[in-house]
Structure formats: structure tokens, C-alpha cells
Amino acid sequence: MVVKDKDQTLLPQALEQRNPGMALDLDWVGAAQANRSAIERRAATLPGRRSVKKEYQAAWLCRAVSCIDLTTLAGDDTAGRVRRLAAKARQPVRADILDALGMQGLTVGAVCVYHDMIAPAVAALEGSNIPVAAVSTGFPAGLSPFHLRVQEIEESVKAGAREIDIVISRRHVLTGDWQALYDEMREFRAACGEAHVKAILATGELGTLRNVAKASLVCMMAGADFIKTSTGKESVNATLPVSLVMIRAIRDYHTRTGVKVGYKPAGGISKAKDALTYLALIKEELGDAWLSPHLFRFGASSLLGDIERQLEHHVTGRYSASYRHAAG
Structure with a gap:
């Protein structure tokens, strides 16, 4: 029997202190290091370990569902597509499967859209307590005029978005201008x-794992409630080595400040087995407190379909075709 987390549909605001940020500590940032060979060895051990099985795997996959930011970020998005996605967010897994698992009421963590799709998403999710997240600040490149990026955030919040996914200016990281990155992030916050x-962070465009570590710390110092790997539009998105670097930065920040910052890997995570690997990494590096949607999210569009297939196999002993589990 799978036990449902009664808090899974609550917003982060209801469960965790907001990250207030702190003064920029350049000594801490300057001391951040990343041993690539050691990081890659550690990351390589995760997928090869014996996976959880049977009802334990089903429980972990249900937890993964509750941590998904169900996403559509396409140029041909329509209100109809967003309404279908919202319906899937409310009922992410077929009702008979949830009944068999004892997981009635399971929902995803949020629905993530462009600004123009906030209104139909908010309307479609009314009464569900599922937040709408909006990508902002000139997503995905983040190269529009700064005042327009700030205004875009304000307009998205006014339209009903309760979470904002901003993109940083990569040039600040690549040139080591940590003060500029900090100031930018403070304004966005x-x-x-x-x-x-x-x-x-758009980690695939930051050059080195050391830069990833430093950018993670600066964004948290500036008040980020979550740090996220990628837009999903880069050539390299979420990877286990990058995730390990960012998660350990979160752990260090929590050790020094007592504040828990969330983590969101995004881009390229499409299989249930990958979701299990990321959940195992979170559990081992940060602990059970982070295994909840208020501190961990997957940025995904196709992951949910594969998880639903695996849950159906657990319940019935049979795999179904992927097209029977469309996202929206």
C-alpha cells in the first residue's frame, strides 16, 4: 500500500520559510571548488545500483509524480492545449490505477507555461491548489532589456502565477561578475x-562545474527559493554531475544559514528510471526533507507518461502503449 503525503498539493509558502537571502559573501563564492573527476565518479555510481522494486518502486514513482512541474513551452501552445495539460495535472494517473494504489487525489506539483498561457492555466486549475509557474525574464536566453525582464515578472505575478522561473544572465557567470549576478537576482526576487x-542557471552554458557551484551560491545568497538546472532549450540540460554540484551547494547553504532551498532538474528527464535515480540522489545528499514538492521538482513534459506506464505495469502486470498515456 502506498501512503500519500497529505501535504503534497500545498504550495512551498505553506510549508517552508522563504529564503530571505543574505549579503553577498565573495570569500565563500571564491572558495567554491568542484573536483570534476570525483563528481563524475560519484554520479556514475547512482544509475548502476540495485533499484527499488515492487510496491516500494510504486511508492517512489508516486512521489515523483507529485514533484513534477508539468510543462508546455512551445511556440504553438494554445489555450486548448493548456486546458488539456491542466486536466492531466489534476488527474496525472488513471483513476483505476490510483484506486489500486490507494493514491486517490494525487496531483502534480505545478503547471509551467509561458506568460500568455497563465490565464487559461489559472482558470483550468481553479480549486485544485495546483500552482501555475511561469517562465520569465526573456526565457530562454535572458537577453531582453533588463527593465522589461523585471516588468515581465510583475505582469506574470499579476496574471496569477504563484511561481516564477527566471533565467540568469550567463555572461555574469562567464566573466566572474558575481556582484552583477547577485544584484540581478535580488531585483528579480x-x-x-x-x-x-x-x-x-542554464548549466550547459556556464562552462565549468566550478562556475555552476559559484552561480548556485550567488543565486541563493540573493534569495532564490529554488535553483534549477536548465531551460530545456540548451544542448546539454540536467545531468547527474551538475545536479550533484548544485545539491551540495544547497546543503552548504542550509548548513550555514539554516534555510532550505529547493532544487529543480529540467530537460532530458523522460524515463521513470531516471526519476528514481534523481530521487535517490536527493535522499542521499539532502535527506528526506527534500523529497517533497515544496523542495524538489522535475521540469518535465514526457516523464509523466512513462511513470504512468510503470505504475500500470505494477498494478496489472502488463505494459501499455505510450500513446495511451499522453500528457495533454
Whole structure:
């Protein structure tokens, strides 16, 4: 029997202190290191370990479902597509499967859309307590005029987005201008108001794992509630080595400040077995407190379909075709 987390549909604001940020500590940032060979060895051990099986695997996969930011970020998005996605967010797994698992009421963590799709998403999710997350600040490149990026955040919050996924200016990281990155992130955080802010680092474009570590720390110092790997539009998105670096930065930040910052891997995570690997990494590096949607999210569009197939196999002993589990 799978036990449902009664808090799984609550917003992060209801369960965790917001990250207030702190003064920029350049000594801490400068001391951040990343041993690539050691990081890659550690990351390589994760997928090869014996996986959880049977009802334990089903329980972990249900937890993964509750941590998904169900996402559509396509140029041909329509209100109809968003309404279908919202319906899937409310009922992510077929009702008979959830009944067999004892998981009635399971939902995803959020629905993530562009600004123009916030209104139909909010309307379709009314009464569900599932938040709408909006990508912002000139997503995905983050190269629009700064005042327009700030204004975009404010407009998205006004439209009903309760979480904002911002993109940082990669040039600040590549040139080592940590003060500029900190100031930018502080302004974005202020513009979000009560909405939670997820800082997208676009790690595939930062050059080195050391840069990833430093950028993670600076964004958390500036008040990011989550740090996120990627936009999903880069050539390299979420990877286990990058995740390990960011997770350990979160652990260090929590050790020094007592504040828990969330983590969101995004891009390229499409299989249930990959979700299990990421959950295992979170459990081992950060502990059970982070295995909840208020501190961990997957940025995904196709992952849910494969998880639903695996849950159906657990219940019935048979795999179904992928097209029977469309996302929206």
C-alpha cells in the first residue's frame, strides 16, 4: 500500500520559510571548488545500483509524480492545449490505477507555461491548489532589456502565477561578475513579491562545474527559493554531475544559514528510471526533507507518461502503449 503525503498539493509558502537571502559573501563564492573527476565518479555510481522494486518502486514513482512541474513551452501552445495539460495535472494517473494504489487525489506539483498561457492555466486549475509557474525574464536566453525582464515578472505575478522561473544572465557567470549576478537576482526576487522564484542557471552554458557551484551560491545568497538546472532549450540540460554540484551547494547553504532551498532538474528527464535515480540522489545528499514538492521538482513534459506506464505495469502486470498515456 502506498501512503500519500497529505501535504503534497500545498504550495512551498505553506510549508517552508522563504529564503530571505543574505549579503553577498565573495570569500565563500571564491572558495567554491568542484573536483570534476570525483563528481563524475560519484554520479556514475547512482544509475548502476540495485533499484527499488515492487510496491516500494510504486511508492517512489508516486512521489515523483507529485514533484513534477508539468510543462508546455512551445511556440504553438494554445489555450486548448493548456486546458488539456491542466486536466492531466489534476488527474496525472488513471483513476483505476490510483484506486489500486490507494493514491486517490494525487496531483502534480505545478503547471509551467509561458506568460500568455497563465490565464487559461489559472482558470483550468481553479480549486485544485495546483500552482501555475511561469517562465520569465526573456526565457530562454535572458537577453531582453533588463527593465522589461523585471516588468515581465510583475505582469506574470499579476496574471496569477504563484511561481516564477527566471533565467540568469550567463555572461555574469562567464566573466566572474558575481556582484552583477547577485544584484540581478535580488531585483528579480523583489519583483516576484509573494511568488516563489526559481533561478534557472542554464548549466550547459556556464562552462565549468566550478562556475555552476559559484552561480548556485550567488543565486541563493540573493534569495532564490529554488535553483534549477536548465531551460530545456540548451544542448546539454540536467545531468547527474551538475545536479550533484548544485545539491551540495544547497546543503552548504542550509548548513550555514539554516534555510532550505529547493532544487529543480529540467530537460532530458523522460524515463521513470531516471526519476528514481534523481530521487535517490536527493535522499542521499539532502535527506528526506527534500523529497517533497515544496523542495524538489522535475521540469518535465514526457516523464509523466512513462511513470504512468510503470505504475500500470505494477498494478496489472502488463505494459501499455505510450500513446495511451499522453500528457495533454
